[in-house]
Amino acid sequence: MPALSAYSDSEPFNEDQTLLTLYALAGEESGGFVTFRPHFLHRIGKAFFDGGAVPAPLGVVGSAEVRELSEEEMARAERELWIHYHQQKADHRNDRLFAAFAGTKLIGVARCARHPDGLEVDAVYVLDEYRRQGFARSVMALLVGECGKNDTLYMHSKLELVDFYGSLGFHPIREAELPKSIRDRFSFALGNLGGLDVLPMKRDAGAVPATENT
Numbered sequence: 001m002p003a004l005s006a007y008s009d010s011e012p013f014n015e016d017q018t019l020l021t022l023y024a025l026a027g028e029e030s031g032g033f034v035t036f037r038p039h040f041l042h043r044i045g046k047a048f049f050d051g052g053a054v055p056a057p058l059g060v061v062g063s064a065e066v067r068e069l070s071e072e073e074m075a076r077a078e079r080e081l082w083i084h085y086h087q088q089k090a091d092h093r094n095d096r097l098f099a100a101f102a103g104t105k106l107i108g109v110a111r112c113a114r115h116p117d118g119l120e121v122d123a124v125y126v127l128d129e130y131r132r133q134g135f136a137r138s139v140m141a142l143l144v145g146e147c148g149k150n151d152t153l154y155m156h157s158k159l160e161l162v163d164f165y166g167s168l169g170f171h172p173i174r175e176a177e178l179p180k181s182i183r184d185r186f187s188f189a190l191g192n193l194g195g196l197d198v199l200p201m202k203r204d205a206g207a208v209p210a211t212e213n214t
Contacts, residue, residue, distance in 0.1 A: 021165035035045040064107065064130075066138045068146065069097040077109045085125040098143045104120070108135040112147040119147055121155040121203075137164075142167055144203060152205050154182050156198040169207035173200050 020212060069077065074090035077097055082088035090097060091113070093201060100108040108126035112119055121143065126135050148169070156164045162172065178200050 018147050023132070025190060028044075043116070064135060064138075065101045066135075066142055067099065067101075068142070069099050069109075073097075073106075076106050080106045081109050081125050081127065082123060085123065086150050088123045096143075096147060098146070100130075100139050102130065108139050110136070110139045110143050112143055112153070115185065116180060117183040118187070119151050119179050120182045121147075121153050137168075140165075140168055145210070148203050148205060148207065150205050153203040154178055154201075155201050156186055157201050159197050159199055162199055165201055165203075167209060168203070169209045170201040170203040173202045175200050176192075177202065 002103040009061075071092040074095070074097055076093055077090055077099065078088065088111070090111070094114045096111075096112045098110050099106055107130040108124075110121065112121055124136055124140065126139075144153065153170070155165065155170065157170070178186075
């Protein structure tokens with residue numbers, strides 16, 4: 001799920017300022033997201049759940065590296081980030097985790113989990129001191145670029161972040177439109193998530209983020 005610019009004065013800046021302000025406010029209200037588009041994002045050529053080699057770096061936002069985590073690094077997300085956010089756990093068999101680093105420090109993460117009948121995006125979290133600097137947006141942009149190119153993505157968005165996820169190609173759907181395994185998992189998890197006020201959302205395969213047209 002930030003400061004309005006992570007670019008240097010010499011870098012191009014073509015974003016719609018009003019839209020970015022709204023996203024920044026949404027990220028601040030959520031307490032768990034920052035919202036900014038990265039300057040650039042490169043693809044990596046690997047199968048969806050091809051484990052083994054450590055993924056190559058994908059890009060830099062400000063001074064942060066943004067890339068996919070290896071299986072060995074997934075425990076760091078649990079220990080260093082998710083311990084502060086519902087104590088999520090990673091499943092190396094079914095999860096892909098995308099993260100931002102400041103030097104060697106892990107500062108933000110987002111997960112794409114494969115269920116029997118669909119892909120779910122959740123557990124987006126950035127450390128307090130790094131919020132409102134564009135890291136959640138950069139991590140999410142990498143996630144949807146890698147996981148959403150050929151597959152539909154589903155999620156439950158906090159209401160204040162619906163516009164943010166909409167800018168990444170997601171759109172609201174009815175709960176009944178979620179794949180059953182994702183719907184059931186979220187219903188089960190609500191007891192640990194404090195009864196969040198959320199809206200189901202879907203991103204069709206290959207959807208073009210709204211921010212690419214601004």
